[in-house]
Amino acid sequence: MEREPLNPSPPLTEWPPAEVRPSELTPRRLALHLILLLLTMVTTFVMGAVMSPDFRTWRQIIDDPRVISSGLAYSFTLIAILLAHEMGHYLACRHYRIRATLPYFIPAPTLIGTFGAFIRIKEPITSRRALFDIGIAGPLAGFAVALPASLIGLLIAEPAPPVPPHTRSIIFQDPLLFILIQRLFEVPHMTEWNPIYFAAWVGMLATSLNLLPVGQLDGGHVVYALLGRRGHRAVAVGIFVLVCVLAVIAYNRYHWPGWFLYVGLLGLLLVLRHPPLADEHQPLDQPRRLVGVVGLIVFVLSFLPFPIIVS
Incomplete structure (x- = not known):
């Protein structure tokens, strides 16, 4: 989720007055969204096929x-x-009448496509309430x-x-x-690769990384x-x-350097700081605080200290 620089004189209301704006979703822009989505479907399809146990040629x-x-x-x-x-x-932004684009997918010939x-x-x-709702919704x-x-x-x-x-x-x-599901349903700890499992694994990894409470990551918001x-x-x-410590342990013990990439990203986010809000003192109500606890539980359930081990 990417934000534009903060306006020096933003409105103080949580629900900005509706404005008459020309539609930003032009046919050309919509075509870009669809092309990126289709390309990502192709790259993820290819990687899912290549990683199949039946793949030979x-x-x-x-x-x-x-x-x-x-x-x-x-x-x-x-x-x-x-x-x-x-x-x-996106829908949380629409709820608060904040302009946002549709998702841009990023195709790539990587392990996950x-x-x-x-x-x-x-x-x-x-406002703090809008920031919380938009950050946690994803x-x-x-x-x-x-x-x-x-x-x-x-x-x-x-x-x-x-x-x-x-x-x-x-x-x-x-x-x-995954460990809880394995114990609840008596699933073997070591299983063969399958496409739905791996997609869910990638989804969990992405969720936990986004929930790291740094900068303008979702967890930071x-x-x-x-x-x-x-x-x-x-x-x-x-x-x-903590991530710096994990990076050193993961590399020295498990031969996985991936955390070092996140060390660089988190360091950059720390330097850039989080943009201030117009209403810094607006309190969050009890339901939102409970949702925050749910977000913490999701982070704990999805977090992978050492995602990949080379043995």
């Missing part, structure tokens, strides 16, 4: 039903999670889709065959939610609304130190 992507179904299942599940997340932000999606918020958020909406996907992916998973000794392997660690500027700064510095 590139020709299978167009003529092997098992490989095709794997690509489709992965692409549909992951895009549904990402779309739900961004539409949560995409760099995610984002919306642009084109007006300042002026992760909760994405989690609402990722949760059933996690259940399905784990329940259809097949036990993984034993790994021969002295064999190097890449292991995707499970978040706490939520903590700023809950604790104010000083509380947000203190929590952000603490999380940055």
Whole structure:
């Protein structure tokens, strides 16, 4: 979620008066959104097909039903999670009459087939309640889709065959939610790859990273609304130190350097600071504080201290 710089003289009302504006969703802009979505569907389909246990040659992507179904299942599940997340932000903006774009998907030839999606918020958020609602809406909406996907992916998973000794392997660690599902339904801890499981795993990873309470990440917006500027700064510095420690442990013990990328991003967010609000002192009501607790639970259930282990 991306915000424009704060207007130096924003209105003080939580519900800005409606203005007559020309529609920003022109046919050309709508076409851009659709093209990016279609390209992301293609890249995620290809990666889901390539990671299928049945994949052997590139020709299978167009003529092997098992490989095709794997690509489709992965692409549909992951895009549904990402779309739900961004539409949560978008609809919350619409609720507060704050201009925002539809989601931009980012196709990429990476392990997961995409760099995610984002919306642009084109007006300042002026109140703590609006900031909280817009910040928390995305992760909760994405989690609402990722949760059933996690259940399905784990329940259809097949036990993984034993790994021969002295064999190097890449292991995707499970978040706490997956571990609870495994114990509740007696799912084997080590399972073979399947597209719905992996899409849900990516969705959980994206949710937890977005909920880190730093800068203008979703978690940063939520903590700023809950604790104010000083509380947000203190929590952000603490999380940055924790991620630095995780990066060193993950690299030295598990040979995974991914946290170092997030160290750089979080460091940049700490430097940029969170934009101030016009109404810094507006209190949050009890229901929103309870939703904040729900957001913390979602973070704990989805967080992966060491997402990938190379053994």
